[in-house]
Amino acid sequence: MGCLNHTFSSDFTLLGLFSSSPKSLVFYSLIFVIFIMSVTENALMILLIHSDSRLHTPMYFLLRHLSVMDILHVSNIVPKMVTDFLSGSRTISLAGCGFQVFLSLTLLGGECLLLAAMSYDRYVAICHPLRYPILMKECASALMAGGSWLVGALNSTVHTAYTLQFPFCGSRAIDHFFCEVPAMLKLSCVDTTRYERGVYISGVIFLLIPFSLISTSYGQIVLTVLQMKSSEARKRSFSTCSLHMIVVMMYYGPFIFTYMRPKSYHTPGQDKFLAIFYMILTPSLNPIIYSFRNKDVLAAMKNMLKSKFLKIPECVFYFYI
Template sequence: MEPGNQTFGTDFILLGLFQYGPMNSFLFVAIAMAFSVALMGNIILILLIRLDSRLHSPMYFLLSQLSFIDMMYISTTVPKMAINFLSSSKTITFLGCESQTFVFLALGGTEALLLGFMSYDRYVAICHPLHYPVLMSKKICWFMVTCGWTSCSINSLIHTVYVFQLPFCRSRLVNHFFCEVPSLLPLVCQDTSQYEYTILLSGLIILLLPFMAILASYACVLTVVFQMSSEKGRTKAISTCSSHLIVASLFYMTTLSTYTRPHSLHSPEEDKIVAVFYTIITPLLNPFIYSLRNKEVMGALRRLFVQKV
């Protein structure tokens, strides 16, 4: 029998974020609460953008897409992670691990590109306001989103298919709280150094290039903002852009740390802590950063509350 065939249908065991022990119940409650808050925050933001006509603009359309991705993103990893704190079985099936890897990579890549598109939206709105209706038309917005989903799904499919046809002939203990490519490679009993270069290349294209584009666009934005004569306009522009930059920096810096470092420099414990930022903290903070620091969103929330009361 071939080594690769021996792996199909065999469960993996997730070792989790922390060592399982007496604190399991507390950790389950903490993770479940974070998951619930993140889910509700993103749902409310999507509903506000959907229901309030004042928020029917390209910026908020892209923001609603970000919230939708974050909802799916956190739902891909956190429920299984939370259940494992209470379950005696920490296993995940081969197909379940494969599916989780594919969905996670596709959503993570799409979010990375979407954050880049959002910075382009702010760049056009502030630096080229007269051309904004043309450069950020509804058709172009949908084209951006479709390209993001399609390209990242294809990239994810390629990596997932390749990794899961490799021979997993070592321990089935995955030293992570979900199935992620870097955490699966140590289980492979053949040299993966050449494949790691493709991970690096994908990381540079999907993560680093959008991040560099964001930094470049905001450099241009800040140049224009500080030349504004209107104090109110300057404050609004800085508030909107700083919110996006906070989210982008947190997401890109942590994912780049995982997907562009050589395998030899990876530490399972460090990787798990870093992964918490882009799997839990970012989806949790996104709706609050974009709403609490945004007067238009807070205004829409107040109007919706008054209508219901």
């Protein structure tokens, strides 16, 4: 009877990233600053791509979807985490926890597929430039982006439904800063081994296969770059590829390590530390690495700022007239 009472209790408790102490305020403030940066950078990226016709290409179409995913990523986690710390209330309802699981898995899975699509776009652009208009038509990029969202949502629906149907007997305190599947499985009072095999299969589909495709694409790009005659072009291409791969490894590495290990090997501190990389840090780095270092994006930003700046004197002029 006690187990049943716990099972049907509607609330979980999120223990958070840090303890409730004055020193923790510094860390939460830093995380909130990163959140503001992530939302601002990605929103600016979406605005630039939408407003500048030179950025209406397959690559930037995929980047716009990446920015939308990154905004939703951090917005799903950080506001709740900071609010809980400031208010001292760390409870989250079953519905709220289910929504966090669904949205986080949709975005994590979708972004894994989208990053693979973006690497393919770069592979075709650099290794097969003459065939790029054929291979990366508008319908092809739309299919890649839409497929990433759809497959991510379908996978998330299955895992969310399975995770929430497990009985949670005893403590309902999730030792994490958001509702993540591995942390929730540790609270279940039944054997979840069979379900963990399903998580492992999803990990192969959404993590290992896309990561292998990305590595292969950038490997082919490096081989093509080595054949370039211009040393400046080689240096610039190597710099871009290396930064892209660093961000990819920061995203996939902790994600693989968290979701493709048995439940018994998980430790709360380690899982929370790894989640910071793929849930908080990479959304703020993606616009900088993939977009703001690009001359077309910088030119679009310069034109937008110039147009906004030039409107001010004109408005002032008509005001005085």
